[in-house]
Amino acid sequence: GAGVSQSPSNKVTEKGKDVELRCDPISGHTALYWYRQSLGQGLEFLIYFQGNSAPDKSGLPSDRFSAERTGGSVSTLTIQRTQQEDSAVYLCASSLQGNYNSPLHFGNGTRLTVT
Amino acid sequence: GEDVEQSLFLSVREGDSSVINCTYTDSSSTYLYWYKQEPGAGLQLLTYIFSNMDMKQDQRLTVLLNKKDKHLSLRIADTQTGDSAIYFCAERDQAGTALIFGKGTTLSVSS
Numbered sequence: 222g223a224g225v226s227q228s229p230s231n232k233v234t235e236k237g238k239d240v241e242l243r244c245d246p247i248s249g250h251t252a253l254y255w256y257r258q259s260l261g262q263g264l265e266f267l268i269y270f271q272g273n274s275a276p277d278k279s280g281l282p283s284d285r286f287s288a289e290r291t292g293g294s295v296s297t298l299t300i301q302r303t304q305q306e307d308s309a310v311y312l313c314a315s316s317l318q319g320n321y322n323s324p325l326h327f328g329n330g331t332r333l334t335v336t
Numbered sequence: 337g338e339d340v341e342q343s344l345f346l347s348v349r350e351g352d353s354s355v356i357n358c359t360y361t362d363s364s365s366t367y368l369y370w371y372k373q374e375p376g377a378g379l380q381l382l383t384y385i386f387s388n389m390d391m392k393q394d395q396r397l398t399v400l401l402n403k404k405d406k407h408l409s410l411r412i413a414d415t416q417t418g419d420s421a422i423y424f425c426a427e428r429d430q431a432g433t434a435l436i437f438g439k440g441t442t443l444s445v446s447s
Contacts, residue, residue, distance in 0.1 A: 256437075263437055263438065271433075324369060327379040330377075
């Protein structure tokens with residue numbers, strides 16, 4: 222079946238603008254995750270959803286970052302007043318359940334460039 | 337907090353075996369994972385091992401787990417140029433929800 226889908230695949234924006242990144246998880250997966258991948262930094266955990274609620278928002282780097290998930294499916298990551306240090310690849314993943322024995326399945330990511 | 341360490345680079349010749357090593361900190365980790373990332377793509381799940389196992393084999397891939405030393409390795413037999421990629425080791429966080437990743441090992445295979 223279809224995997225995790227992210228859009229857009231690439232986004233170039235000017236410093237100070239807001240951006241929205243979208244993630245469509247695998248159908249039936251209740252858990253959804255956002256990560257950020259920066260050059261030389263590895264994968265940084267941002268936020269986790271179980272259903273529509275986010276029990277763990279600890280990784281969001283600042284209050285300019287927010288995320289929501291509706292209908293237990295699509296999620297949107299919003300970055301307000303973008304800064305150059307926000308440039309990175311934003312990866313979304315989903316899993317059948319948010320627990321120990323459910324591996325994460327990743328989308329291809331959105332490459333964000335802030336000029 | 338949890339931390340996962342990997343060496344950053346590994347270079348091998350085609351046909352040789354590759355061994356990618358990883359250490360982790362959380363002794364309560366129940367599942368440990370290996371992911372592969374090719375250029376411009378997301379992470380692809382390769383294999384995972386439950387903490388009550390010492391070894392898991394899946395075709396050319398062998399995972400070894402030393403729980404006492406918190407050491408995990410991935411061996412790729414008969415490495416091919418198509419295996420060139422970044423390989424990430426990951427453990428579950430203490431809440432059992434998110435995965436904590438290492439910085440990734442770049443595997444370069446020369447013919």
